[in-house]
Amino acid sequence: MIKLFTRLVTKSLWVRRERLLISVIAVMLGAAMVTSLLTISLDIRDKMGNELRSYGANLVVLPGEGEYIEQFNSTHGSIIGSVPFLYFKAEVNSKKIEFAGADLEEARKMNPWWHVEGLLPNGEEVLPGINAANKLGLKAGDTLSIGEKFFKISGILDTGTSDDNRIFVPMKTAQQISGKSGATLVQVSVLGDIDDVIKYLENKNYKVKKIRQVADSEKALLDKTQLLMALVAFFVLSAASLSLFCTMITSVLERSREIGLMKALGCGNGRLAAIFLAEAGVMGIAGGILGYFVGLSLAQFIGMEIFDMNVSIKPEVFVLTLLISTMVAAISSLIPIRRAISIDPVVILRGE
Amino acid sequence: MFYRLLSKAIARRKLRIALAVLAVVMGASIASTLLTVSFDINDKMGRELKSYGANILLQPSSEGAFINESELYNIKTIFWRHNIIGYSPYLSDTVKIKDTEIVLNGAYFDEEIRIPGLNKTFIGNRKAQEKEETIRTGIKTIAPWWKVDGEWPSPKEALVGIIAAENLGLKQGDLFRAEFGNSNETFKISGILSTGGDEDEQVTVSLKDAQILFGKQGMVDRVVVSALTKPGPVEGIDPSRLPPEKYEIWYCTPYISSIMFQIEEVIPDASARPIRQVADNEGKLLKKFEWLMFLITGIAMTTASLGVAAAMNTSIFERKKEIGLMKAIGANGNQIAGLFFAEAAVTGIIGGAIGILIGVALARMVGLWVFGAIINPSLFSVLISGILSVGIALLGSMLPVKKAIEIEPSVILRGD
Numbered sequence: 027m028i029k030l031f032t033r034l035v036t037k038s039l040w041v042r043r044e045r046l047l048i049s050v051i052a053v054m055l056g057a058a059m060v061t062s063l064l065t066i067s068l069d070i071r072d073k074m075g076n077e078l079r080s081y082g083a084n085l086v087v088l089p090g091e092g093e094y095i096e097q098f099n100s101t102h103g104s105i106i107g108s109v110p111f112l113y114f115k116a117e118v119n120s121k122k123i124e125f126a127g128a129d130l131e132e133a134r135k136m137n138p139w140w141h142v143e144g145l146l147p148n149g150e151e152v153l154p155g156i157n158a159a160n161k162l163g164l165k166a167g168d169t170l171s172i173g174e175k176f177f178k179i180s181g182i183l184d185t186g187t188s189d190d191n192r193i194f195v196p197m198k199t200a201q202q203i204s205g206k207s208g209a210t211l212v213q214v215s216v217l218g219d220i221d222d223v224i225k226y227l228e229n230k231n232y233k234v235k236k237i238r239q240v241a242d243s244e245k246a247l248l249d250k251t252q253l254l255m256a257l258v259a260f261f262v263l264s265a266a267s268l269s270l271f272c273t274m275i276t277s278v279l280e281r282s283r284e285i286g287l288m289k290a291l292g293c294g295n296g297r298l299a300a301i302f303l304a305e306a307g308v309m310g311i312a313g314g315i316l317g318y319f320v321g322l323s324l325a326q327f328i329g330m331e332i333f334d335m336n337v338s339i340k341p342e343v344f345v346l347t348l349l350i351s352t353m354v355a356a357i358s359s360l361i362p363i364r365r366a367i368s369i370d371p372v373v374i375l376r377g378e
Numbered sequence: 379m380f381y382r383l384l385s386k387a388i389a390r391r392k393l394r395i396a397l398a399v400l401a402v403v404m405g406a407s408i409a410s411t412l413l414t415v416s417f418d419i420n421d422k423m424g425r426e427l428k429s430y431g432a433n434i435l436l437q438p439s440s441e442g443a444f445i446n447e448s449e450l451y452n453i454k455t456i457f458w459r460h461n462i463i464g465y466s467p468y469l470s471d472t473v474k475i476k477d478t479e480i481v482l483n484g485a486y487f488d489e490e491i492r493i494p495g496l497n498k499t500f501i502g503n504r505k506a507q508e509k510e511e512t513i514r515t516g517i518k519t520i521a522p523w524w525k526v527d528g529e530w531p532s533p534k535e536a537l538v539g540i541i542a543a544e545n546l547g548l549k550q551g552d553l554f555r556a557e558f559g560n561s562n563e564t565f566k567i568s569g570i571l572s573t574g575g576d577e578d579e580q581v582t583v584s585l586k587d588a589q590i591l592f593g594k595q596g597m598v599d600r601v602v603v604s605a606l607t608k609p610g611p612v613e614g615i616d617p618s619r620l621p622p623e624k625y626e627i628w629y630c631t632p633y634i635s636s637i638m639f640q641i642e643e644v645i646p647d648a649s650a651r652p653i654r655q656v657a658d659n660e661g662k663l664l665k666k667f668e669w670l671m672f673l674i675t676g677i678a679m680t681t682a683s684l685g686v687a688a689a690m691n692t693s694i695f696e697r698k699k700e701i702g703l704m705k706a707i708g709a710n711g712n713q714i715a716g717l718f719f720a721e722a723a724v725t726g727i728i729g730g731a732i733g734i735l736i737g738v739a740l741a742r743m744v745g746l747w748v749f750g751a752i753i754n755p756s757l758f759s760v761l762i763s764g765i766l767s768v769g770i771a772l773l774g775s776m777l778p779v780k781k782a783i784e785i786e787p788s789v790i791l792r793g794d
Contacts, residue, residue, distance in 0.1 A: 045692075052688050055681045062677060077666060080659050081430065086574060139654035160441050186435050186653030188576045237574035238523035243429040250426060251667075254415075254748045261411060261740065262678050265404045269685035272397045276692045279393070328673050332666050 053313025056266030061321025094208030104218035110209030127200020144181020310355030401689035405682030406733025413759035432602035484588020486516030528569025687774030730767030
């Protein structure tokens with residue numbers, strides 16, 4: 027009995043292989059769209075978040091006690107970068123100017139919008155912000171004296187923010203001029219749950235400030251992007267299901283003669299439905315698996331093209347895609363099957 | 379005869395045709411939804427990115443000079459005036475509070491500005507006529523992340539940064555005296571400000587109060603402007619060097635460089651600079667968003683097209699017998715092809731029209747839901763979706779029609 031059933035299903039699939047191909051392709055395309063969009067929309071928060079990190083630090087860590095942070099080491103997984111800064115004031119040409127010492131390579135990496143006209147300072151060099159330079163009447167190549175020492179200006183920093191009022195120096199130089207060690211604050215770049223990182227750092231006895239301009243905007247923006255992608259994924263999902271539905275209905279409808287013949291030969295309604303459902307199941311699984319891989323490569327392509335990064339492969343997407351394609355294939359066959367089994371074989375077999 | 383055949387063919391096979399139409403509807407609605415959203419994503423996401431604050435900084439062109447506050451309304455009279463979301467002037471200096479040196483800023487919080495009527499002709503004979511209007515602008519508009527514990531200040535009131543408040547031992551409701559040279563002023567603290575930025579260590583009052591304290595009535599020392607821009611060249615543009623046509627295109631595109639240029643035109647004693655943290659990232663991100671949406675739209679449209687093609691294929695394939703009969707009674711290949719193509723075109727037009735309507739509604743929904751603003755359909759996206767649905771329906775019929783024409787009537791009519 028089981029053998030006959032399998033033979034019936036495989037035979038019917040084989041005989042109609044051309045028609046079948048169309049159905050499987052329809053399932054595959056639907057599954058591919060669903061896979062690529064699900065993969066991207068599940069990953070968009072991460073990828074877009076990474077992009078938004080180019081706005082620079084979103085947390086500032088201040089010393090909890092005392093005035094300086096001697097050593098900042100944090101091992102929280104969400105912290106993707108940290109740059110200690112030493113701020114101090116010193117007189118230049120009898121004007122009080124704020125200085126900032128830091129590893130300037132790192133600082134520029136964290137704040138990629140920093141626009142340096144010239145070079146980053148090395149050794150006995152400094153990098154004034156454009157407003158500070160204008161105020162002191164300095165340009166790249168000039169020398170300025172701080173205390174008794176002379177420093178060469180390696181370049182001018184243009185950011186459009188209040189950093190333009192400061193003079194940036196390498197950390198070592200800053201510690202020499204100010205006679206201080208450690209940092210007055212640490213800029214931290216967090217990708218992920220920022221509140222969790224704040225709690226973590228506060229437990230380590232630091233004072234933590236959220237840079238609201240960056241942190242708040244980031245959250246709002248990521249929420250919207252995610253919602254947008256989820257909506258698009260949902261549309262595409264329902265559209266893909268409906269077009270699959272069309273294909274399945276047609277494929278059952280056009281076989282009313284065959285159904286009539288089977289009934290005339292004594293096939294029961296239950297068995298008839300089982301045969302068609304098994305067929306739909308096979309198509310759904312085959313199309314779903316094929317579609318998953320097509321969709322994954324599409325998602326990968328988008329990830330590389332836009333974010334220069336692979337999207338992360340999530341097993342739940344595979345399960346979901348397979349489930350959706352099989353279910354839609356089966357459900358969309360049910361309706362025409364119900365119609366088909368109500369067919370009177372005499373009417374159908376008589377001809378058109 | 380042809381029309382009768384066509385309408386009969388459609389009427390008799392209602393369910394099948396409905397299925398084909400449904401496939402086209404799905405395809406067209408996806409295409410028009412995603413296209414509409416894609417074309418508008420730059421504007422909508424651009425507005426979202428405005429929450430990062432101003433992207434243009436105006437400073438006096440010469441060191442030690444000031445910008446006239448009364449000229450600032452001109453920012454809203456430039457060619458791209460509708461792209462100016464808001465602006466806020468600042469006047470800052472160091473004051474002494476409780477013998478501690480601290481920076482005091484004057485700024486607009488939510489100021490009402492009167493923009494006089496506009497009657498101007500811009501480059502290329504573009505006329506602009508606008509009635510007088512009033513706008514509200516200031517920090518509440520351009521720096522929405524400012525968090526105030528307490529109230530925004532009225533005249534003679536001040537916001538004290540959270541770190542400054544701690545250092546000075548001040549809290550909401552306290553009075554403090556700010557000394558500047560020989561003048562001084564007493565302010566009441568209306569709220570504590572936390573931004574995570576420099577403002578945390580400063581005191582902020584209304585622009586007017588600061589001007590009185592510093593003795594600089596009507597003057598400001600910088601203005602930040604928030605403008606919607608199109609990603610494009612930020613620097614390296616010398617307008618005077620561009621050939622006239624290129625100059626006009628550049629001037630009439632909302633690049634940050636052209637908006638800065640237009641602001642400098644109307645406020646000659648100011649020079650504009652991009653606030654790079656915001657301006658540079660904005661362009662980069664907008665490009666990515668646009669790319670992302672277009673790639674997704676492309677994928678969805680390809681798939682939708684293939685779905686439509688499959689539906690058309692099925693609809694012809696199952697009518698082999700009919701075609702055989704038509705050929706047997708003397709129809710030639712062209713007549714049969716004509717009939718099928720007409721059918722496909724009808725399917726495409728009906729499905730496309732319904733699909734586009736659904737798509738426009740969906741795009742509106744997406745706009746309202748995600749961005750809180752309606753996304754209006756562009757003619758372009760409607761046109762593309764329309765052409766696409768009819769085109770794909772025809773294209774999808776091509777192969778099966780070719781096959782149908784080659785059918786040998788005797789083979790088909792003999793039975794299966």
